[in-house]
Amino acid sequence: MTDFTTTRTVAPPAPRPPSPRRTRGVWLLVSGLLTLLLAAAALVAVAPLRQPLPAPTVTRTLPASTVIPGKAPTMPWPTSGQAALAVPGVASLGTSGEQKPVPIGSVAKVMTAYVILTAHPLDRGEPGPSLTVSAAQAAAYPAERARGESLVPVVAGARFTERQALQAVLLPSANNMARILAAWDAGSVEAFVAKMNETAASLGMTGTRYTDPAGLDPGTVSTAVDQVTLARTAMELPAFAEIVAQKTATLPVAGKVKNYNELVGRDGVVGIKTGSTDEAGGCLAFAAVVTVGGRKVTIVGAVLGQPGADTPVQLDRVFRVTRPLVRAAAAAIRVHQVVRAGDQVATVRGPLGAATTLDASTDVAVLGWPGLPVRLDVEVPTVPAQLPAGREHGQVSAVTGEGEPVSATLAAGAALDPPSTWDRIREHR
Structure with missing residues (x-):
């Protein structure tokens, strides 16, 4: 009898499913790691956004400067004496001759008028207060005339408005009226001369010294540069600019008087004052107004020390050298574009x-x-x-x-x- 042995294969037991608690823990761990990674990435990305941007x-x-292109103008300067030219609000056009103090004759009356008008301002056309010629001032007239001074006739008790007195000083260049105005303003000629020198110092006129209000004394000296400084300042006074531009005026006692400055009304000249003595020669402080690019432009200058044997020759010489200066200056001034759109x-x-x-x-x-x-x-x-x-x-x-x-x-x-x-x-x- 055959004996059979039966072999039975036994399957391994099935794995136990993870518990819900364990699964939840794993996912929490993974989720936490992902969150940390994302947070770290976000911090890395956002960090530069937190930094302020540098300002542009x-x-x-x-360039910091430029020069108007072209050939610089050549001014027809006088061959003797000294001169200076400027365009207020632009620059100086230059000088000629040695700028040393020299007698200036009746150009000194520019300062006389300036001191009077700063102490007693006038509007255009305004007559201003009156002054009366004293007996002593009238009595001095014959001797002044005998010396050959430039004068206007006066009589004791004659009344001049401030404007008329200034017209007498600036047009026919009356020495006697310069002294009368000086005493009227300061009480004495000496006190007024002190005011003239104080004013010159305040304007930076270092080469100027006044010894009288008329300029007859050769001790009254200045330079062309200083007189340009004064002329520019004086022309800012409306009454001064109005008076020096007149060709004639009508005064008490004297009647109609003429302006010694023959250039007024020519080449745009609007003043200012002539001067002539043996020591000073022919002198002129002048201003001209020209139109450039639709704008009014003022040219101011002074010419001193032009030769001549007497006043007519001296003034003729100074007029002859001044006219080319005015014309050359007017021709030189133009509008120049230094920066263009774009x-x-x-x-x-x-x-x-x-x-x-x-x-x-x-x-x-x-x-x-x-x-x-x-x-x-x-x-x-x-x-x-x-x-x-x-x-x-x-x-x-x-x-x-x-x-x-x-x-x-x-x-x-x-x-x-x-x-x-x-x-x-x-x-x-």
């Missing part, structure tokens, strides 16, 4: 390579002549992070030696935009 920087590209004035660099330019929005033009230096000033406020194209921001100004600034606004060429969030993150990767 401005770099000036326009000219780049500065560049602006923003963060991450952003950039634009600041350009002149209009032309900038100055009065002047070839060779005249012009200062160029640029003012740009802090540039914002965003600046649209064409937006005005800042200005450029041009200034001659003593002129007022002429300005134009600046405008952005292209738009300046701040970098995007993605650009900022990518920059710091």
Whole structure:
């Protein structure tokens, strides 16, 4: 009998399913790790966004100065004596001769009139207060006439308004009226002369010394440069400018008188004062008004020490050398563009390579002549992070030696935009 042995294969037991608590723990661990990783990535990405953007920087590209191009004008200066020319509000046109103190004759009466008008101001056409010729002043007239002085006739008790007295001083160059005005203002001629010298010092006229209000005394000396300084200042007084531009005037006692300055009314000349003595020669302080580019421009000058045997010759000489100076100065002055619309004035660099330019929005033009230096000033406020194209921001100004600034606004060429969030993150990767 055969014995059979039966072999039975027993399957391994099935694994136990994980408990719900264990599964939850794994997922919490994985989720926490992912959250930490995402938070870390977010911190890395956001960190650069928390840093403030640097402000845009401005770099000036326009030079600090320029020179009006062309050949500098050559002035027809007198061959003797000394002279000076200036264009108020622009610059000096130069000088000739040694600027040393010399007698100036009746050009001294410019200071006399200036002191009177600063102490007793007049508007245009205003007569002002009256003054009366004293008996002593009238009695001095015959002796003054015998000395050959330039005078107007006066009598005791004659009354002159301030304007009439100034007309007598500035047109027919009356020495006696200069002294009468001096005593009327300061109480004595000596006290008035002290005021003249104080005024000269206050104006910076370092080469000037007055010893009398008429200029007859050769001790009254000045330079052409100083007289230009005074003439410019005096012409700012409306009554002074009005009187010296007159060809004639009607005065008490004297009647109609003429202006000794024969250039008035020619070549734009509007004054100022002649002077002539043996010691001074022919002298003239002058002003002319010309139109340049639709603007009224004043030229002021002085010529001293022109030779001649007597007053008519001396004055003729000074007139002859002054007219070419006035004409040459008028021809030299022009309007010159020193910055043109669209000219780049500065560049602006923003963060991450952003950039634009600041350009002149209009032309900038100055009065002047070839060779005249012009200062160029640029003012740009802090540039914002965003600046649209064409937006005005800042200005450029041009200034001659003593002129007022002429300005134009600046405008952005292209738009300046701040970098995007993605650009900022990518920059710091």
